[in-house]
Amino acid sequence: MKEAAQSALAPGGAEAATLLALFWPVVALLGAIWLAVLLVAALGLWRRPGQPRRPGWPVGVATAGTVLVIIGLTFASYLATRPLSAAAEAPLVVQIQGRQWWWQVAYPAEGDAPGFTTANELRLPLGRQVRLELAAGDVIHSFWVPNLAGKQDLIPGRDNALLLTPREAGIYRAQCAEFCGLQHARMALLVMVQPAEEFARWRAAQAAPAAEPALAAEGRRVFEARQCSACHTVRGSTAKGSTGPDLTHLASRGSIGAGLLPMTRGALAAWVADPQTLKPGNNMPLVPLSSDELQALTDFMALLQ
């Protein structure tokens, strides 16, 4: 498992590697030109005044050189974009919808595997090309996993797509890159790249309805009876709201609150008890709960594996 920091310089996928392969040579070339300009300026300043020469031809040569560099870089850019839009035979399709301030992630049915919806976590099989279909639920967002690929905007009224091919298993962090309002800073998503068998197991588990452990019956009652169910879905219960994230397998995810806190029982309780302090302005209201209710609810959610 690669626990890569969020970075465009540590590619874990084919597309990010293509981009990085273009990046470093361009940096080297442009850096050299910058240094050359400074060097000429320094020499020019240091030079003793003498017979004024005709500097016409060096200026002409430098300008012609600029034209050549520009043409070369334009061509190199064009070549680098081509593999980015080369679709494979049968990519895995995942539909991502950006919402203020979380990500809805839907896996359509594929062959025998049924479809399902989750949130704020994208799991991908290693080595298979993925086609992310990007849509916006409210305002413009931008999907960016720098370790895997460049960014692509999610725009109301438009259907965008992004291809990526993970080459290294690991957990990569993504974050919204287009200013989308109050909590733009707290709109992250974890991308987990796993071997194909592991991914298939996860997929099957996610498609199943929520488990029904007897231990959490009271918590389930609270969840269904209080405001929770108006916005959230837990498949297998009566909660069928759709304005908030699907929570059917909440506890199997790596984080809560769109990358806000690691998934622990304490964090879940803190989030439910006071979402507005942890992420001011987010669309989850503070629901007044007694401490028993909060305990029961947390038990229930922590068991939504």
Next chain:
Amino acid sequence: MSAQPRDTGLDGAALDAALASVWSARPGLLGWFTTVDHKAIGRRYIATAFLFLALGGVLALLMRWQLAQPEGRLLGPDRFNQIFTMHGATMMFLFAVPVMEAVGVYLVPLMVGTRNIAFPRLNAFSYWVYLFGGALLWIAFLLDMGPDVGWFAYVPLSGPQYAPGKRADIWAQMITFTEIAALAVAVEIVVTVFKQRAPGMSLDRMPLFVWAMLVTSFVVILAMPAVVLASTALILDRLVGTQFFNPAAGGDVLLWQHLFWFFGHPEVYIIFIPAVGMVSTILSTFCRRPIFGYTAMVLALVSIGLLAFGLWVHHMFTTGLPRLGESFFTASSMAIAVPSGLQIFCWLATLWGARPRMAVPMLYVLAFLFTFVLGGMTGVMVASVPLDTQLHDSYFVVAHFHYVLIGGAVFPLLGAIHYWFPKLSGRMMSERLGRWAWGLVFGGFNLVFFPMHILGLWGMPRRVYTYQPELPWAGLNLFSSLSAALLALGFLLFFWNAWRSARKGEMAGPDPWGAPTLEWATASPPPPWNFSRIPVVESVSPLWDAPGELKVATGLRLDRRELVLTSVMAAEPEARDSSPQDSIWPFLAAIVTSVMLIWSIFSPWAVVWGSIPVVAALILWFWPRGTPEDES
């Protein structure tokens, strides 16, 4: 006709006394509100723009403070979003564009050897509208009604559904104010340059700064209508329920981005082109030789002005436009490196072996070269579609555009203030304080902004009010924030230097630098009539090529404000024309215009009822009063 007094027989003190009686502003406060002298208005414009620079700088410091540590507690998300929006809007709309135009307002008439700018009352009106627009934005901010949708105000985030309240309207209407002000100045400068140049100053003898302002003014005139359209459509969506940008009703979200960047990218060149003119001017004076390749420089300026309109889409490379179209805009965006490079090569050729005098303005030119060329290189990188998909909307871009805007425009501007300060105030700025400020600004700037390139590559997106401790960004952010103190100290020193030197600085005399252009052919600061006699120009560097006395034109009337109109190409004298007298109506017209515009944030009927006093003010402004100006 024979009764009209002419300047032919008079000389010296008698001539100046006669000119003073028609050109001087009224004394006292009334004179302050009624003057149409381009120098008084230009100074005011520059001072106001620097005030906004200071305010925008304070906001930048607050942001750096907030981001110095993960989970910073200084600002909450709501306040932070207002602050970054205010910072961008203030710097772009209230500082950078106005300050460049303001320097043009002050210098262009002096550099072309005329007595006032064309349409001087419109010029006064422009200043007041700009001031009121800036006040609107900042008062709203202080009342917690500051816009919080970014200086680019993308829909639908800025639309009626996601931006309730009046914050986005304040932004959109502030745009209207600055558009009016900028368009007015652009028209004045085009006409001044085309019709009021000193006899003999054919187009190929125009100072490069004047060329730069001419190109800039055309870019303003061509670019502003796009944002007028966009912000008006936004206000209509918000105020009267039109659906220009609502995809559910057939509108289009990306339409906003096209219109905004069709203005927004030229906007960058509106800021940069005048700065290029400043660099050429300073470099020529301190190298004591004309800029190498005058014609190439002019063609480079013009082609930058043209290319500026062909590359707006590089702000939209991640919106999912067709690949072929994106590649076209990669090519056009990179192409602008050619004229920019050509200019840099011409400057280097000018510098070569010239042993320039290393005064503060020249130091800023060197700082410009270092910083701007680096920013230009990262500009080539973000012009490339594949690279931009990683760099776009990350801190890399924040670093890039601060390198080109501060390095490419603010450094030349600070150099220009040092250079022309003697003309503005009659006194020199302190060289010693100036060097300290230069070192702090130049060093501080690079320490603040260079690490942001790396932060961007490490995945830090723009416009986030905080970040989590487990992300690797804390160290560089802290470094950047601490360095911001150095940069701020440099600016403080600069302001202190200007303040102190305006009072106690060494007296400058007409031409302290031994410069070649006409603004140095008159006193420092110039009298209200600029030139006692209109100079006649025979070369591109008149003060170097005609040592001693400049040739002058005579025969102008002394009983009205009179100046010479010349032909567009060759600047052959065509007519004597009058220049308007002082008037209170531009000020009053600006007030009623502002009332209408601000009122229209709250009610569409303001446009109907509010236009009545505007029309009345304009009628009174233009009403013939039997003054000598009214003679045809």
